[in-house]
Amino acid sequence: MRLPDIGPFRPGFWRSPLRGPWLASILSAALLPLVAVCALTGFASHFAYDTDLGRNAVWGGSAPGNGFDLYGLDWPAEPAWLYAVTQGLHVITGVAAIPVLLAKLWTVIPKLFENPPVLSPAHALERLSLVLLVGGSLFVFSTGVVNIQLWYPFGFSFVPAHYYGAVVMLAALVLHIGLKLPVMRASFRRSGVARPLRDDLDHTEAEPEMPRVVTSAPRSPAAPTLTRRALLAGVGATSAGLAVMTTGQVAGGPLAELAVLAPRGRGRGDGPNDFPVNKTFSAVNIPREKVGPDWRLLLHTTDERRAELTRDELLAMEQVTAELPIACVEGWSTTQTWTGVALHDLARIAGTADARQVEARSVQPRGVLRKATLNRGQLTHPEAMLALKVNGADLSLDHGYPARIIVPALPGVHCTKWVGKLVFS
Amino acid sequence: MASRFRDRYGAGPVHLLAIVATFVVAAYALERALELTSSPDRILIWLGGSIVAHDLLLFPTYALFGVVAAGILVPADRRDRVRIAALNHLRAPALVSGLMLLVWYPLVAGPADRGFIRLTGLSKDVYLERWALLSLALFACSGVIFALRLPRLRRAASRRSDGSARASCGSGSASSPPCP
Numbered sequence: 001m002r003l004p005d006i007g008p009f010r011p012g013f014w015r016s017p018l019r020g021p022w023l024a025s026i027l028s029a030a031l032l033p034l035v036a037v038c039a040l041t042g043f044a045s046h047f048a049y050d051t052d053l054g055r056n057a058v059w060g061g062s063a064p065g066n067g068f069d070l071y072g073l074d075w076p077a078e079p080a081w082l083y084a085v086t087q088g089l090h091v092i093t094g095v096a097a098i099p100v101l102l103a104k105l106w107t108v109i110p111k112l113f114e115n116p117p118v119l120s121p122a123h124a125l126e127r128l129s130l131v132l133l134v135g136g137s138l139f140v141f142s143t144g145v146v147n148i149q150l151w152y153p154f155g156f157s158f159v160p161a162h163y164y165g166a167v168v169m170l171a172a173l174v175l176h177i178g179l180k181l182p183v184m185r186a187s188f189r190r191s192g193v194a195r196p197l198r199d200d201l202d203h204t205e206a207e208p209e210m211p212r213v214v215t216s217a218p219r220s221p222a223a224p225t226l227t228r229r230a231l232l233a234g235v236g237a238t239s240a241g242l243a244v245m246t247t248g249q250v251a252g253g254p255l256a257e258l259a260v261l262a263p264r265g266r267g268r269g270d271g272p273n274d275f276p277v278n279k280t281f282s283a284v285n286i287p288r289e290k291v292g293p294d295w296r297l298l299l300h301t302t303d304e305r306r307a308e309l310t311r312d313e314l315l316a317m318e319q320v321t322a323e324l325p326i327a328c329v330e331g332w333s334t335t336q337t338w339t340g341v342a343l344h345d346l347a348r349i350a351g352t353a354d355a356r357q358v359e360a361r362s363v364q365p366r367g368v369l370r371k372a373t374l375n376r377g378q379l380t381h382p383e384a385m386l387a388l389k390v391n392g393a394d395l396s397l398d399h400g401y402p403a404r405i406i407v408p409a410l411p412g413v414h415c416t417k418w419v420g421k422l423v424f425s
Numbered sequence: 426m427a428s429r430f431r432d433r434y435g436a437g438p439v440h441l442l443a444i445v446a447t448f449v450v451a452a453y454a455l456e457r458a459l460e461l462t463s464s465p466d467r468i469l470i471w472l473g474g475s476i477v478a479h480d481l482l483l484f485p486t487y488a489l490f491g492v493v494a495a496g497i498l499v500p501a502d503r504r505d506r507v508r509i510a511a512l513n514h515l516r517a518p519a520l521v522s523g524l525m526l527l528v529w530y531p532l533v534a535g536p537a538d539r540g541f542i543r544l545t546g547l548s549k550d551v552y553l554e555r556w557a558l559l560s561l562a563l564f565a566c567s568g569v570i571f572a573l574r575l576p577r578l579r580r581a582a583s584r585r586s587d588g589s590a591r592a593s594c595g596s597g598s599a600s601s602p603p604c605p
Binding site for chain 2: 223
């Protein structure tokens with residue numbers, strides 16, 4: 001059944017000569033690796049939270065149906081840059097994919113107004129699956145990109161929605177690849193993978209129709225004002241530019257200067273504590289006296305208190321110093337030189353040298369991430385510490401004074417600040 | 426049997442199986458997302474809203490800008506290289522600037538500065554200025570490059586119109602212009 005030939009449903013409405021299966025295919029070929037890296041590193045981040053330990057799960061606990069777990073496998077503490085790289089890649093590839101995704105949607109949008117809208121039950125179901133693909137993609141990318149800018153207008157819990165939204169998108173994407181691979185192969189065989197890139201304006205023509213396939217190529221194309229290579233160069237340059245800005249807040253160094261529009265690419269000054277803060281002291285409502293001279297570190301086992309240490313006593317113990325990154329789930333990281341007491345030394349003082357895990361609790365009164373449980377590998381790593389100093393100076397209140405957890409490759413939100421208690425078990 | 430299925434359904438049985446499997450996985454994931462949040466209705470609004478926002482708002486808006494710009498700079502009866510280049514020297518910085526605004530919208534133009542300051546200890550008022558300066562620089566660079574290309578574009582355009590006049594002249598038909 002045809003719809004009336006009006007507006008975008010009219011066959012001659014869509015006129016750009018650039019649209020067609022080749023352009024859609026080449027954009028998909030660029031998009032696929034970005035989405036693949038973004039998805040894998042996203043699942044890696046869930047893995048890095050070790051949600052089966054203690055109360056680490058941000059949502060739903062460790063029961064089935066709360067994310068896909070690799071039971072029995074712990075997130076490693078080596079190499080130290082692991083989470084900075086995986087989560088950095090997650091955010092960089094995610095941001096870089098946005099221009100390519102929008103270009104792809106621009107290319108295929110005439111198919112939204114296909115007329116007749118339904119050719120067969122198979123065609124109808126296929127179009128329904130595209131609602132999941134397009135809706136899922138827009139949902140995942142939009143929630144992710146506003147979340148890294150600390151803007152939460154959506155009013156639902158970000159983590160499970162972003163996670164399971166991605167599962168919806170990926171399921172629809174696998175189907176889409178399976179259904180469209182023949183079209184991609186046919187169009188690359190017909191036009192060559194890169195041959196249309198060589199066409200200058202005089203040779204830029206609309207793609208011919210394909211047998212038995214409705215494509216986005218126009219029926220009555222306008223004269224070209226742009227070559228396909230110029231369009232792709234523009235999209236690619238924008239994508240690369242966004243990637244460089246985002247990389248600046250992961251890699252630091254000279255690249256940080258390029259992070260002009262990235263949320264965490266800004267220096268704060270030259271002092272030892274002048275690096276980015278995830279949550280400031282004033283944002284978490286800790287009463288001053290809880291981090292004053294009366295502060296004590298309590299060492300517990302699951303059933304009793306084993307020791308109580310002042311900050312001076314901690315400073316008098318053997319100190320470890322290590323240059324380690326804190327890497328935030330929002331995709332930025334910063335490498336600093338930390339000094340403090342090794343966690344395995346504190347385990348020995350608590351009389352639990354063979355502890356399998358430790359829960360670090362903050363004096364912070366509220367917030368799901370005020371405590372985190374570390375696995376055995378993290379607890380026993382020689383550079384895993386309760387840090388007291390950074391770059392030779394006392395931690396600032398914003399960075400967790402009197403003491404904070406620093407462990408190689410641990411997600412930043414698990415590097416608990418304002419630690420008041422360690423519970424070994 | 427198989428061909429009757431194909432006639433009715435429009436594709437082979439594997440197609441149907443793959444689609445059903447996808448819908449099952451997606452339904453499960455959607456159920457989990459709705460189950461794990463305090464406001465499931467907002468997820469559905471965001472999901473549907475993002476499609477509407479792109480297909481019926483973002484796309485028509487930028488497409489309209491594109492059509493209007495092309496209509497003004499390259500009208501159908503005056504399609505020459507200089508005009509097409511001018512259009513593209515406007516399109517390129519507009520693309521980069523527009524996408525930067527879209528991606529970093531919350532930083533550049535979004536509301537709720539208070540939460541940002543409270544969490545990071547930094548104000549975000551620098552971003553609007555940075556985006557505006559970057560955009561200005563992009564448009565300016567593109568304009569300068571266009572100005573530098575202009576003499577060559579003009580020469581090419583005039584050669585081309587000579588060439589097309591020569592090619593279409595004297596072809597024997599009565600309506601073709603006389604050769605110079």
